Amino acid sequence: MRKRLFTTLLLTVIFILNSCASTGVSLLSFMPEDGEAVIDFEGFEFVLLTTSGAEESFDPSLSKDTGGALTVGQDALIARLNDIEETYNCTFTVRGCGRAKYNMTTYYVPQIVAGTADYSFITTNAIDTIILYNGNFITPWNHTSLDLTDHEKYGNEIYLTSASFKGDYYGIMPAYHGVGNSFVGGLIVNNEILRDYININVHELKENKQWTFDRFKEILEACTVNVGSSVDIIPLTNHDNRVLVTTSVLANGGHVVEYNETTGKYSYGLTSPKAVKGIEFARSLYDENLCSHEVENGMNFWEEENSPFCLTNSGLLSKAMYVFEDIDFISFPYGPDVEYGSVCSTYIQRDTGYIVCPISADAELSADFVSIWFEEIPDYTKEAIIDEFKTTMFFNEKSMEEYFYMSENHQYNYYAQFGDLHEKFDEFLASLSNRTKTITEQLDITTSMFENQINKIFNDD
Numbered sequence: 001m002r003k004r005l006f007t008t009l010l011l012t013v014i015f016i017l018n019s020c021a022s023t024g025v026s027l028l029s030f031m032p033e034d035g036e037a038v039i040d041f042e043g044f045e046f047v048l049l050t051t052s053g054a055e056e057s058f059d060p061s062l063s064k065d066t067g068g069a070l071t072v073g074q075d076a077l078i079a080r081l082n083d084i085e086e087t088y089n090c091t092f093t094v095r096g097c098g099r100a101k102y103n104m105t106t107y108y109v110p111q112i113v114a115g116t117a118d119y120s121f122i123t124t125n126a127i128d129t130i131i132l133y134n135g136n137f138i139t140p141w142n143h144t145s146l147d148l149t150d151h152e153k154y155g156n157e158i159y160l161t162s163a164s165f166k167g168d169y170y171g172i173m174p175a176y177h178g179v180g181n182s183f184v185g186g187l188i189v190n191n192e193i194l195r196d197y198i199n200i201n202v203h204e205l206k207e208n209k210q211w212t213f214d215r216f217k218e219i220l221e222a223c224t225v226n227v228g229s230s231v232d233i234i235p236l237t238n239h240d241n242r243v244l245v246t247t248s249v250l251a252n253g254g255h256v257v258e259y260n261e262t263t264g265k266y267s268y269g270l271t272s273p274k275a276v277k278g279i280e281f282a283r284s285l286y287d288e289n290l291c292s293h294e295v296e297n298g299m300n301f302w303e304e305e306n307s308p309f310c311l312t313n314s315g316l317l318s319k320a321m322y323v324f325e326d327i328d329f330i331s332f333p334y335g336p337d338v339e340y341g342s343v344c345s346t347y348i349q350r351d352t353g354y355i356v357c358p359i360s361a362d363a364e365l366s367a368d369f370v371s372i373w374f375e376e377i378p379d380y381t382k383e384a385i386i387d388e389f390k391t392t393m394f395f396n397e398k399s400m401e402e403y404f405y406m407s408e409n410h411q412y413n414y415y416a417q418f419g420d421l422h423e424k425f426d427e428f429l430a431s432l433s434n435r436t437k438t439i440t441e442q443l444d445i446t447t448s449m450f451e452n453q454i455n456k457i458f459n460d461d
Contacts, residue, residue: 039368041090046369047119048355051104052096054123059094073388076380077177084372092373095119105131108358112137117360120369124171126162126352126416130457133165138356140168144367148172152382153374156181162412163354165457171354176376179389180407184240184313185247185346188320189328190301193233194308198222202330203398209340213251213281216333220290223308236291237300237307242429244291244311245282246413251345252278252335257414257454266458268451271443274337279432279439281335314407321393329399331406344409349416417457421449 048058056063059081060074070078085091097107105128111117124132132138141148148154154172159181163171189202198219205211220235238244246256254275258267269275285291292300292307301310302323310320311332320327332345357366376382394400418425428446432439 039088039372041088041365041369043089043091044365045091045093046121046366047093047095048121048123049095049097049108049119050123052098055094055096058123059092062094073380073385076377079379080377088369088372090369092369104128109135109137112358112360115360117358119358120361120366121355122358124354124356126349126354127422129163129171129354129356130165130416132356132358133170137359138170139359139361139363140170141172141357141367142169144357144363146172146367146370152176156408158410158412159348159352162348162352162414162416163356165417170356172370172374173353173355174374176374176382177385179386180404181348181410182314182352183346183348183406183410184243185250185332185410186312186314186317186403186406187330187332188301188310188312188317189330190305190308190310190324191326191328192324193305194223197225197233197308202328203402206330206333211330211333212340213248213333213335217281217285217290220285220309221288224290232306234292234300234307236285236309236311238291239301239310239312239316242426243313244285245279245429245432246347247311247332247345248282248335249275249278250343250347250411250413251332251338252281253338253343254278255411257417257458266454268447268454270450271447274335276439276443277337278335283432283439314403317403318393321395327395327399329394330402344406344411346406346410347413348410349413414454418450418453421453425450 050058059078060070061078061081063070063074081092097104104122104124108117108119108122109132122132122138129138141154146154148160148169151157151160153175154160155175159173160169160171163169187202194200200219202211205215223233223235236244249256249270252274254272254277255269256275258269258272259265260267270279300307301312302319310316317329334340334343355370357363390400394403415422415425424446428442428450431437431442
């Protein structure tokens with residue numbers, strides 16, 4: 001009887017295998033590709049704590065009912081989250097902390113210390129990240145199983161470096177779920193105003209290797225002649241008084257913080273010859289009344305419409321797209337001390353967003369979820385996201401190419417690593433447009449303080 005049963009089972013298996021072979025279907029196709037069982041989180045609830053009002057960015061089902069339909073991207077993300085919960089036996093909850101972007105730590109640090117934090121992830125900005133790092137409140141992602149060399153998935157190298165401290169990486173992002181990194185230091189050009197003063201195309205200048213400090217200054221000087229406008233023209237508007245100095249330094253090959261590969265040490269970079277020359281260029285624009293930063297957030301550019309150029313961030317570009325009929329977007333011109341085209345002077349700083357893991361969470365469990373959560377959304381791929389962005393955001397292909405050039409090649413100004421001194425660093429950058437002291441005098445006042453902070457954060461001192 002046992003022999004007959006074994007023979008029957010064997011013939012059944014052979015019959016199934018032959019059937020699969022004849023139909024082109026393999027039994028292995030019903031198994032996961034890696035041959036392992038699907039992860040079972042056993043009903044665990046993963047909680048993301050984010051700033052108040054940002055919940056719907058991670059879970060569009062939390063959007064307030066406005067009577068309008070959700071976008072294709074929002075529908076796709078909701079479907080993906082539902083699929084993750086069903087497939088991997090877990091729940092994903094997004095919770096706003098009721099705090100603004102720059103004071104979240106006052107909410108969750110006490111909870112982490114008290115052991116009452118019940119969340120797996122926190123969204124932070126650069127300033128929050130260093131506060132959490134200094135307090136030993138977050139776990140480095142490179143201490144988990146995540147492969148952070150997968151920059152397509154977790155963020156490019158500069159992005160990861162900007163949330164790293166002494167070799168450990170604390171901040172990541174779902175890179176497949178967005179267009180790219182936000183950045184500071186792009187130039188929006190209002191061609192309608194510019195044509196009143198000079199007949200140029202900024203993209204042609206760049207292609208012809210004429211997009212330089214000197215040529216840019218000549219263009220700004222040409223925009224000072226009164227052509228009958230009811231308001232005074234401001235050739236260059238800066239949305240923030242720190243941006244022009246930092247951008248000019250980077251555009252001339254300088255750095256806020258420099259790394260010496262020979263010694264393995266970091267040092268203060270604003271005293272280098274390249275950085276000083278970049279600062280001098282920015283200062284000359286202030287001294288000759290070719291720029292202004294007196295009105296925050298580019299009010300001159302958007303509301304007064306009395307400026308042909310605005311040095312701003314990538315987020316404000318979308319605003320310009322809906323205000324003006326003829327604009328361009330281009331990177332800052334190149335300084336005299338760099339090979340033309342060899343640097344990109346955009347950078348990321350305090351507004352950069354990360355997802356971090358509090359020490360109160362099971363880091364490896366959180367990493368297992370992240371590896372699934374950060375995958376490309378099947379119904380809304382990265383390619384589709386970028387294509388939609390291109391279609392809705394840009395007037396011309398050259399400006400679109402410039403946007404992605406700046407997004408993919410940005411630098412980092414190490415702003416957050418100044419920690420408790422970041423506000424003093426803000427004041428210092430702003431003071432470089434103050435004509436009461438020379439650049440050398442201002443550098444002398446602050447250099448020792450910032451050098452000590454760099455040694456503390458980056459070096460072993």
